[in-house]
Amino acid sequence: MSEPYLRFDGISVEFPGVRALDQMSFSAHAGRVHALMGENGAGKSTLLKVLSGVNRVTEGALWLDGERHVFANAREALARGIAIIYQELTLSPNLSVAENLLLGQLPVRAGFVDRRRMREEAMRILRDLGEDAIHPATKVRDLSIGQQQMIEIGRALLRDAKVIAFDEPTSSLSVQEIRQLKRIVNRLRDEGRVVLYVTHRMEEVFEMCDAVTVFRDGKHIRTHESLDSLDQDTLVSEMVGRDIEDVYGYRSRELGDELMAIDGIDGKGLNAPVSFDVRRGEVFGLFGLVGAGRSELMRLVCGVERPRAGEVRFGGEPRHFRSPTEAIRAGIAMCPEDRKSQGIFPIASVTDNLNISCRRFFKRWGVFRQPSLELANTREYIQRLSIKTPGPRTRINTLSGGNQQKVILARWLSEEIELFVMDEPTRGIDVGARRDIYNLLYDLADQGKSVVVISSDLAEVSSICDRIGVMRDGALVDIVARDEATPERLLGLALPA
Ligand SMILES: Nc1ncnc2c1ncn2[C@@H]1O[C@H](COP(=O)(O)OP(=O)(O)OP(=O)(O)O)[C@@H](O)[C@H]1O
Ligand SMILES: [Mg+2]
The missing domain is CATH 3.40.50.300 (P-loop containing nucleotide triphosphate hydrolases)
Structure with missing residues (x-):
């Protein structure tokens, strides 16, 4: 050479x-x-x-x-x-x-x-x-x-x-x-x-x-x-620096009863009404090509956009969220895909970035900030997600891209939420840290919470989810159970006919 x-x-x-x-x-x-x-x-x-x-x-x-x-x-x-x-x-x-x-x-x-x-x-x-x-x-x-x-x-x-x-x-x-x-x-x-x-x-x-x-x-x-x-x-x-046998490390669990049911929701970004339900303790995947309408669908569900038709039932009751804040109060939070532009405070610390939504949305913490609680919370997530930072008070914009992602993701994991919608949660995240994030999702599910994961990563959705909804061209084309969710099957459904 x-x-x-x-x-x-x-x-x-x-x-x-x-x-x-x-x-x-x-x-x-x-x-x-x-x-x-x-x-x-x-x-x-x-x-x-x-x-x-x-x-x-x-x-x-x-x-x-x-x-x-x-x-x-x-x-x-x-x-x-x-x-x-x-x-x-x-x-x-x-x-x-x-x-x-x-x-x-x-x-x-x-x-x-x-x-x-x-x-x-x-x-x-x-x-x-x-x-x-x-x-x-x-x-x-x-x-x-x-x-x-x-x-x-x-x-x-x-x-x-x-x-x-x-x-x-x-x-x-x-x-x-x-x-x-x-x-x-x-x-x-x-x-x-x-x-x-x-x-x-x-x-x-x-x-x-x-x-x-x-x-x-x-x-x-x-x-x-x-x-x-x-x-x-x-x-x-x-x-x-170590062997990772199975990055996905799927853990099976008993699914509970219905937590959320979506009935004929239609609106901006969709081309047909969508219906599906998510059970307690379930990790539900939404797979599709970029532009298939996955984020749009969940924005309609989580009060970011107003649906034209249809109904969301959450915990058995019909709900019409007029804003993401209302959805969060009810127990549904959406961690957006574009985490960088939607909500990073670049010159604020890791702690401030990690705790901000709790402060904003939960009065209990909003009236009096509790710095020691916030620090403890930050330390916990630094450890659980292996966030690489000199400390909780470091400015977030000095962290590497993937580590900033982890901080923003952790922001959404507060106790009061029952259903997490995570849009591309592992984008830009290395293999070892992916494993930490998957474990965290399984932990949430074990506690009876539910997670909807929007992902374009075929190997990921087919490996970590209990069921996968596949979207194509603004419509939900099928819901596939884990045992049948081969990558070929999912891709076949997602690609234009
Ligand atoms: N301007 C800066 N000030 C302080 N620390 C910094 C700065 N830029 C990078 N670092 C630190 O240097 C280390 C390497 O960061 P770098 O961005 O090169 O990682 P990376 O390999 O690109 O990671 P990723 O896969 O997450 O993008 C990290 O610990 C990061 O926090
Ligand atoms: Mg980088």
């Missing part, structure tokens, strides 16, 4: 109380897709931010094509051909597609931005990406997440970046968008670029990547230059 194009050489990064990277060394070759894997908080995003000049190193350096670099800022890295597609996209929502693509290198003629050339350049790149359907004048805020990501990739291509790094690019994409992303990643590889690819999804590593580096606690554990003789279990145990 040729000399590696990119080499990380003994890189350490320290934050107050955390050694995020500890003498990290490995190399990546041009023309290959190199996966980075590791638990939440292992240091993957930190390394990408070193590469892009955002994070300062305390020791070490990078080598690019035989030259040593320590980037002092993002501009230097950009100029040297580095592009990062971050976990949170960084486009300007109120600017047009063309402006976002060409930002920083707008074509100028006689002192003015050359709009015509800007549009032509943008169209060329969009065509190149197979996104001809997007008009260059569209505002970025009107694009889907997948399309926005394509614009970020377009920016990298316009600058002819030699190293392109992706940070969990597929975590919010639809099946079709994932397919398109995979095509583009392949193409970037074939063009001889270095592609770094951070993901928690095993199947992507085996399907798309040529090499994989495993991180644990900021340290380099191992780089596999080929995946040919590597198996999934080995990779998992390298990541978590």
Whole structure:
């Protein structure tokens, strides 16, 4: 094999109380897709931010094509051909597609931005990406997440970046968008670029990547230059430092009587009335492709949207929730999918973020805050969900992506709730921590509470749920019992006929 194009050489990064990277060394070759894997908080995003000049190193350096670099800022890295597609996209929502693509290198003629050339350049790149359907004048805020990501990739291509790094690019994409992303990643590889690819999804590593580096606690554990003789279990145990036999660890239990019955609910986002019931102690899955109407359905049930027709019976009584607060008072809480934008308080502490909904919704705690109770509650969840944080009072925005997710998830787990609706609860969460979350769901169910899990992860729904409702195109097409819920069956129901 040729000399590696990119080499990380003994890189350490320290934050107050955390050694995020500890003498990290490995190399990546041009023309290959190199996966980075590791638990939440292992240091993957930190390394990408070193590469892009955002994070300062305390020791070490990078080598690019035989030259040593320590980037002092993002501009230097950009100029040297580095592009990062971050976990949170960084486009300007109120600017047009063309402006976002060409930002920083707008074509100028006689002192003015050359709009015509800007549009032509943008169209060329969009065509190149197979996104001809997007008009260059569209505002970025009107694009889907997948399309926005394509614009970020377009920016990298316009600058002819030699190293392109992706940070969990597929975590919010639809099946079709994932397919398109995979095509583009392949193409970037074939063009001889270095592609770094951070993901928690095993199947992507085996399907798309040529090499994989495993991180644990900021340290380099191992780089596999080929995946040919590597198996999934080995990779998992390298990541978590122990063997995990069955990530899902399903525990069967006796289901109780009906807790909630939904009878002919119809409204925004649905194309047909939906009926089903959830029993006490049940983990009920809602599977479907992105856009099938799963979140919309549960928003109608939980008072976020008003249904046009139908009825919700909860604990035997007909209920019409006019707001999520009313639903929460009755004992139903929905933990939204877009946890980042819907309710993280970035500069507040882990404790404040974790306890806020209890304060807001339960008068009992709302009138007098009880800091010691809140701290105890926080400590409990830090332990139960293995949240990696220097302490309960740390600012949440210094935690890794997956650990922020866990905090927001824990917020919803207060005592007073009887039915939890969790929208994609394990998105961005590593394998070891998934196991903690599944155990927590089973614990809730053992206490006679019920959980509705909305998930696009086929292996997950078919493994952790007692029954699975499958949605397609705004309608509930079937309800499948656990014993019959093979991945093939579920996918067959979810795909367009
Ligand atoms: N700006 C910061 N200030 C303080 N600590 C930070 C900062 N950025 C990252 N950290 C800490 O560094 C460690 C590594 O975080 P990093 O975001 O690199 O993890 P990750 O591997 O990307 O995890 P995930 O899979 O959850 O995204 C974590 O303990 C995190 O809390
Ligand atoms: Mg990360």
